[in-house]
Amino acid sequence: MKITTRKTALSGLAALGVAALFAGCASAPSDSGNASGAPVASDFVPCMVSDSGGFDDKSFNQLGLEGLTAAADTLGVKPVSVQSNSDADFAPNISNLVDQNCNLIVTVGFNLAAATKEAAAANPKTNFAIIDDNSIVSDNVKPIVFDTAQAAFLAGYASASYSKTGVVGTYGGMQIPPVTIFMDGFADGVAYFNQAKGKDVKVIGWDVKSQNGVFTGSFQAGTESKQAAQGLIDQNADVILACGGPIFLSAAEAIRDSGKPISMIGVDADLFETDAQNKDLFLTSIMKGMKPGVESVTVDAAAGKFNSTPFVGTLANDGVGIAPFHDFDSKVDPALQGELDKIKADIIAGTITVESPSSPK
Secondary structure: OOOOOOOOOOOHHHHHHHHHOOOOOOOOOOOOOOOOOOOOOOOOOEEEEOOOOOOOOOOHHHHHHHHHHHHHHHHOOOOEEEOOOOHHHHHHHHHHHHHOOOOEEEEEOHHHHHHHHHHHHHOOOOEEEEEOOOOOOOOOEEEEEEOHHHHHHHHHHHHHHHOOOOEEEEEEOOOOHHHHHHHHHHHHHHHHHHHHHOOOOEEEOEEOOOOEEOEOOOOOOOHHHHHHHHHHHHOOOOEEEEEOOOHHHHHHHHHHHHOOOOEEEEEEOOHHHHOHHHHHHEEEEEEEOHHHHHHHHHHHHHOOOOOOOOEEEOOOOOOEEEOOOHHHOOOOOOOHHHHHHHHHHHHHHOOOOOOOOOOOO
8 A cells, every 4th residue: 555645835825715614604805895905896707617517516516606606795796607518618618708808717627627728828818717627837827726635535544434344435427636536545545544453444446556446427417327336335335435526416316225324425515514415324525625715716816916826725724624424423433533633633744645646736
């Protein structure tokens, strides 16, 4: 087992944004018009383009829009959002927002990288931010990325501790870095539990060494996702991590249909809080601070403080984390939370280091 990583410095954005990760709210606006105290042009237009999962995915698109909306409320301006129904919508949707004279266009997801890069090059006076991609090097593009392997490591450890069958499983939507980073951290966290406890909890659905696993091919809930979850259930997994926006909804269906005591690990948001129908299934969730990240980038841009330095969310700056156990609190090992607190502190200190090939560079 190889578990290595690097530490990421906290950017100026992080200092503004990550404090709101678990609080979920922005600072009150100042008399001068916004939380930063800097004057904001009344005609500032913040905009956003979703990935194909849509803004009601209870996950990364929804969190991104919540961040944009919160910033717009703080600034006293009106946001504009455009939903993509397929990959073919990305470029036209961005072009549409450019034509509407948006000052900041936030694109949600790795899949929008090519369209964002092209639009940014063609419109150097427009500022862009992109969630889950840092491949674009341009003065007018700010990456908002997250080292979710660190938080997923904690969730993997918790899953291994909780599992009664000794089998936990994971599958993804598309095999892209923002998805596989969750799976790497999860599997490494299970491996760390096995090493620490002398156990042999098995991970199915993803192999860290070969970087091969189970994927549905999209971020859509439906037959493919339900079948992937059922495949894990058939192999005796009793904790399932579904990575890829709303695909977790199909995993929940498969679990309900099975009638078995199977729990889930959510991603992006605390799905106990965002998905009332399935809240009883979530052992915990691996959270990314997309809402505060987008909110802070937007407020900065409105105040004339936009820059292209990437924001990288980590455990150290609270840009990533895991949700409380909620209804599972009385069901987990009483020692588990203390163990997780120690592991988190060791990751932050560098005593335990966590790396995924997909970790932000």
